[in-house]
Amino acid sequence: MRLTELFTKTSKTVPADETSKNAQLLIRAGYVHKEMAGVYAYLPLGLKVLENIKQIVREEMNTVGGQEIIMTSLQRKELWERTDRWDDKKVDVWFKSELQNGTPVGFGWSHEEPITDMMKNYISSYRDLPVRVYQFQTKLRNELRAKSGIMRGREFVMKDLYSYSRTEEEHQKIYDAVTEAYLKVFERVGLGDVTYVTFASGGAFTQFSHEFQTVTDAGEDIIYVSKEKNLAVNDEVYTDEVLRQLGLEKDKLEKVKAAEVGNIFSFGGAKSEQLGLYFADEDGTEKPVVLGSYGIGITRLMGVIAEHFSDEKGLVWPESVAPAKVYLIRLGDDNHVVKAADDLYSQLTSAGVEVLYDDRDDVRAGAKFADADLMGIPYRVVISNKTIADQTYELKARNKDTAQLVGEQELHRKLGLTKR
RNA sequence: CGGGGAGUGGCGCAGUUUGGUAGCGCACCGCGUUUGGGACGCGGGGGUCGCAGGUUCAAAUCCUGUCUCCCCGACCA
Numbered sequence: 263m264r265l266t267e268l269f270t271k272t273s274k275t276v277p278a279d280e281t282s283k284n285a286q287l288l289i290r291a292g293y294v295h296k297e298m299a300g301v302y303a304y305l306p307l308g309l310k311v312l313e314n315i316k317q318i319v320r321e322e323m324n325t326v327g328g329q330e331i332i333m334t335s336l337q338r339k340e341l342w343e344r345t346d347r348w349d350d351k352k353v354d355v356w357f358k359s360e361l362q363n364g365t366p367v368g369f370g371w372s373h374e375e376p377i378t379d380m381m382k383n384y385i386s387s388y389r390d391l392p393v394r395v396y397q398f399q400t401k402l403r404n405e406l407r408a409k410s411g412i413m414r415g416r417e418f419v420m421k422d423l424y425s426y427s428r429t430e431e432e433h434q435k436i437y438d439a440v441t442e443a444y445l446k447v448f449e450r451v452g453l454g455d456v457t458y459v460t461f462a463s464g465g466a467f468t469q470f471s472h473e474f475q476t477v478t479d480a481g482e483d484i485i486y487v488s489k490e491k492n493l494a495v496n497d498e499v500y501t502d503e504v505l506r507q508l509g510l511e512k513d514k515l516e517k518v519k520a521a522e523v524g525n526i527f528s529f530g531g532a533k534s535e536q537l538g539l540y541f542a543d544e545d546g547t548e549k550p551v552v553l554g555s556y557g558i559g560i561t562r563l564m565g566v567i568a569e570h571f572s573d574e575k576g577l578v579w580p581e582s583v584a585p586a587k588v589y590l591i592r593l594g595d596d597n598h599v600v601k602a603a604d605d606l607y608s609q610l611t612s613a614g615v616e617v618l619y620d621d622r623d624d625v626r627a628g629a630k631f632a633d634a635d636l637m638g639i640p641y642r643v644v645i646s647n648k649t650i651a652d653q654t655y656e657l658k659a660r661n662k663d664t665a666q667l668v669g670e671q672e673l674h675r676k677l678g679l680t681k682r
Numbered sequence: 683c684g685g686g687g688a689g690u691g692g693c694g695c696a697g698u699u700u701g702g703u704a705g706c707g708c709a710c711c712g713c714g715u716u717u718g719g720g721a722c723g724c725g726g727g728g729g730u731c732g733c734a735g736g737u738u739c740a741a742a743u744c745c746u747g748u749c750u751c752c753c754c755g756a757c758c759a
Contacts, residue, residue: 276694
């Protein structure tokens with residue numbers, strides 16, 4: 263992408279009413295636009311990051327046998343009444359409206375009910391199981407108070423996977439597999455070191471659910487981390503009894519703030535019974551399908567990544583999610599500089615390397631460097647009269663302090679260009 | 683939902699106390715100089731001062747109502 267064609271621009275100031283670091287940086291760098299409190303639009307660069315995160319999640323979900331679908335935002339009242347979750351007193355984040363004929367509808371804040379109800383059409387025998395389906399959906403939640411930038415919005419993108427199993431044992435296998443897949447996701451987006459499987463309150467069916475908590479000051483949760491065992495306990499279930507059960511020693515735990523980037527839990531057969539999802543087992547008996555639910559807040563994850571990977575100059579995206587791998591700067595508008603930069607741009611692009619090409623003529627070097635830093639693109643390549651005279655390229659990693667002059671071979675190697 | 687704060691060109695702000703020609707910085711447009719860490723000079727465009735009503739010769743400024751946003755707290759299957 264050439265910067266002269268990108269409609270967004272960077273800004274030195276942020277809206278005064280935006281206090282969270284992730285939103286400040288993302289707005290300044292032109293990744294997102296704030297439409298209203300807790301509601302953000304994703305601009306070209308922001309969308310790119312979002313899609314990169316989604317693709318990583320998608321790959322991991324496919325690996326554990328997930329099939330991707332997309333449900334609807336409009337939901338039926340009747341469905342939620344069956345699980346007693348339509349009432350505003352039971353679920354206080356509902357957005358509701360009605361059809362022209364007066365039929366009430368809800369805007370999906372979760373999709374457990376509709377998906378499970380839908381699966382009744384497709385699951386009737388043990389031969390149909392297990393099934394895992396997932397989607398990326400915009401959830402709408404009428405939060406009392408939105409905060410923390412894109413980390414807690416009224417409208418946000420979530421990946422939710424649902425598993426349908428014959429037995430508890432089968433369910434447990436899937437549950438464990440998804441747990442591993444989640445850890446892989448957080449590893450791949452660069453948060454592996456600071457993300458912990460966390461024991462949290464489980465609800466009706468199981469004692470615990472498992473959250474994936476990323477340590478960050480921007481988080482809203484308090485967790486107690488055991489580095490030794492590589493797990494954590496949410497403050498909400500932090501009791502002596504629980505610690506004993508989990509074999510944790512109180513004085514070896516570290517209390518930290520964290521953001522919940524994922525949550526998985528088991529429903530057993532309870533919800534299936536409420537919604538009438540049964541299957542005929544091998545012996546012909548009818549049994550409720552064992553249900554599991556697994557979520558990753560995609561936009562929240564993006565916010566957490568932005569918070570975690572940033573410095574005083576701006577964002578510092580991990581390569582796996584960055585909107586581009588290289589920020590290419592050309593200094594000056596001498597013909598041979600322009601040509602050299604154009605050439606490298608098309609060379610990298612055709613090799614499949616995403617490049618943000620700062621081809622602006624009317625912007626001085628300092629501003630280009632500042633923008634490269636703010637946008638947080640992993641590698642910066644500078645082409646100038648100097649580098650051309652030396653037959654080198656100036657290469658600097660966003661997370662390193664110094665640049666180096668490298669030859670063409672070296673550049674290609676560092677940027678991971680595929681040899682042909 | 684309780685407490686606190688704020689709404690003035692796209693963004694950041696001053697002006698409100700004491701009513702009297704709407705201003706500054708960034709961004710934008712033009713010209714010139716500049717050109718490796720957010721350049722400078724000159725000229726220019728853009729604002730129903732959140733909205734509605736009221737007081738007044740006159741309202742960004744005073745009064746009443748209302749909407750929105752932010753912060754802290756509560757809430758977050």
